[in-house]
Amino acid sequence: MVIILRFIISALIGVGWLFFSKDPEISLILFIFVFIILSITPKKNKTYEEGDEFQAILKEKTERKLLLEEERLLEKQQSKKNKK
Incomplete structure (x- = not known):
C-alpha cells in the first residue's frame, strides 16, 4: 500500500x-x-536501552585494554629489574 x-x-x-x-x-x-x-x-534509531548496553560494552572493552596495558608495563618494568 x-x-x-x-x-x-x-x-x-x-x-x-x-x-x-x-x-x-x-x-x-x-x-x-x-x-x-x-x-x-531512513535508518532506525536505537532505543535508549540498546544505546546504554552498547556504551556499557564499550566501557568494559576500554577498561580491559587499560588493564592489559598496565599489566604489560608492569611486566616490562619487572623484566628490566630482573636484568639488572
Whole structure:
C-alpha cells in the first residue's frame, strides 16, 4: 500500500512537471528520482536501552585494554629489574 502511494506521488510530480514544461525526458527522470528518494527508508534509531548496553560494552572493552596495558608495563618494568 505504501509503495503504491509513493508511486502515485512520484507520478503526480512527474505529470505536473510535464504539464508545466512540456519536456517528457526531464519529467521521466524527475519521476524516477522522486520515486527512489521516497523509497529510501531512513535508518532506525536505537532505543535508549540498546544505546546504554552498547556504551556499557564499550566501557568494559576500554577498561580491559587499560588493564592489559598496565599489566604489560608492569611486566616490562619487572623484566628490566630482573636484568639488572
